[in-house]
Amino acid sequence: MIVYGRNPVREALRAGRRPVTHVWATRRAAGEPWLRDVAVSDARPEAIEARCGSAAHQGICAEVGPYPYAGAAELLAAADPLIVALDELEDPQNVGAICRTAESVGATGVVLPERRSAEVTPAVCKASAGAVEHLRIARVRNLADFLGDAKRAGCWCYGAAAEGAEPYDRQDYAGGVVLVLGAEGKGLRRRVAASCDVLVALPMMGRVGSLNVSAAAAALLYEILQRRLDRES
Amino acid sequence: MIVYGRNPVREALRAGRRPVTHVWATRRAAGEPWLRDVAVSDARPEAIEARCGSAAHQGICAEVGPYPYAGAAELLAAADPLIVALDELEDPQNVGAICRTAESVGATGVVLPERRSAEVTPAVCKASAGAVEHLRIARVRNLADFLGDAKRAGCWCYGAAAEGAEPYDRQDYAGGVVLVLGAEGKGLRRRVAASCDVLVALPMMGRVGSLNVSAAAAALLYEILQRRLDRES
Incomplete structure (x- = not known):
């Protein structure tokens, strides 16, 4: 590559x-x-x-050399992991930007589906400013099945959604956490949303009514990090 | 256009x-x-x-028609304004993405310097997903002078910085607020940083040690919005 x-x-x-x-x-x-x-x-x-x-x-x-993908089980085996799962994000710019933010908050890793998703291409490497070289990224055959595994491993799965969701700042974010983000415009697929423990939303105060997915990821991941740091101190 | x-x-x-x-x-x-x-x-x-x-x-x-810029004084005349000031951001992708997030948090407006900054070009419109059409954007000759005006109008100016800064989550963000963001790699110019009341930083837990400026904007603006909403309720 x-x-x-x-x-x-x-x-x-x-x-x-x-x-x-x-x-x-x-x-x-x-x-x-x-x-x-x-x-x-x-x-x-x-x-x-x-x-x-x-x-x-x-x-x-x-x-x-080829990108050294991690195994999903390896991410779930970490103590109180913080994992970002992307549901069919195809834009390398967004996938790279989210990987960069995930690396900045010290996330355990990122999970991508094998199909209908950008993989770690050179464009993703560039958009991540090289953060993918330090981050663990796993590919899974089926994202809903991965969320089932994550729940069995003790993680709480938070899906980012626009509707029918709870305020993102009223959550606990303790222990193992998976944050699931969907593609812009499409959001989370139904089965993926149903596999989450809770759907969370950022307040929308404007007229356009949607955020870029990498901006939403940054706002949510820093809230999660801050809650976890506050608990430690 | x-x-x-x-x-x-x-x-x-x-x-x-x-x-x-x-x-x-x-x-x-x-x-x-x-x-x-x-x-x-x-x-x-x-x-x-x-x-x-x-x-x-x-x-x-x-x-x-041409982009209908607002006047900086008009932004400062709003009650408890929330203003985003961009110090020489030249990448239309970043400027547009930040405008989209600013519109989503209900910001009063965005301030751009006239020189060495992207203006509201078609590429900025596209990157903002059209949010610039609803947002008030002003151009100023000198950003440090604008921050002086903002302070005289009762605003508190927070500059985003990597070094020598206080934790972003230990601030008040009440009343009139100006959030000042610098270009990636360069950060805030010295005179602009000196014109801020306080410099604030997001925690960096990874090895790459820098965030995309539009990701930093999203994390900071949602923290500011949340503090302001919490105070109202």
């Missing part, structure tokens, strides 16, 4: 979870201090763009 | 704040129920793309 952009290449090197077999950079990008001990092939911007297929490469790309 | 995409065209029509002088749509997009009473010119996708200059048009674009 070819990852591109400063943060994705830097975090792949820092995390060391998958081999970085070749780095191409413009002379300017190659001067970055974190590339000091790395063998870099000199390349022109057009050659980098041709190699990675995106204009957003910032003068650098790298050949790396 | 040509706005493109379903939400931007629909919200321009709904808000009615600027003239919508012509709508072009594919036969499929023209069948949307909210276009029932609107004169629509039939157009092929390629013609729409050529007209708006973006592939993200979703089969529809419209010619609209």
Whole structure:
């Protein structure tokens, strides 16, 4: 896989979870201090763009091993895990942005369905600013079945919903937590919503009446983190 | 100005704040129920793309009047305003996403500097899902001077910062509030940071150590909204 952009290449090197077999950079990008001990092939911007297929490469790309997915059971085995589950999110921009926020709140990991969902592509790596290199991400065949497993493992499953939901700030968020987010416009699929313990909503005070899913994820994940930190202190 | 995409065209029509002088749509997009009473010119996708200059048009674009900017003084004249000020954010994706979240929390408005900042372009309209049509957005010559005016008008100015900042959840957020956000990577300029009453930070529990500015905006704005709602109830 070819990852591109400063943060994705830097975090792949820092995390060391998958081999970085070749780095191409413009002379300017190659001067970055974190590339000091790395063998870099000199390349022109057009050659980098041709190699990675995106204009957003910032003068650098790298050949790396396949993304090292985690197992869903491994995430559930953590003590009081905080897991983010994405129900058929197809936009790599949103999936990457949510992974970046999940990594920032110290989440145990992210769960993606195998079908009708973005996987960890180079575009997701870029949108996550390389956070996917440090985060554990698992793929599951069926998200509703995963939520069943999570409940049996002692987790409480909170689904983000617009309607028929309880206020997000009146929840406990203690112990094992799974936050389930649906695709924009579509929301959670019925069987996935039915597999949640509770549906929670953010207040909507405007006229447009919907948030971008990655903005909703940030508001919800920071509320969850804050509740958990308050309990510890 | 040509706005493109379903939400931007629909919200321009709904808000009615600027003239919508012509709508072009594919036969499929023209069948949307909210276009029932609107004169629509039939157009092929390629013609729409050529007209708006973006592939993200979703089969529809419209010619609209210039964006109706508000005055900064008008925002400060509101009772206990909640204002979001953006310090030299150039990425239309981030500016649009923050405007969408600001509209969702019922913010009084958004303030952008005239220079080195995205203005309300068609790309910003699209990234905001049309929320800019309902939101009041003002442009100011100098952001630090605006913060001085805001303080004289009784507002408390909170700057989002990574370092040297206080916990964001230990603040009051009562009365008039200005939340100031800086560009990713650069943060707030020194004079802008010095013009804030307090700098606040979100906890960072991961290894990457930075959030996307629109994710930070969502976490901060929902915390501010929740504090204000809790106080009212």
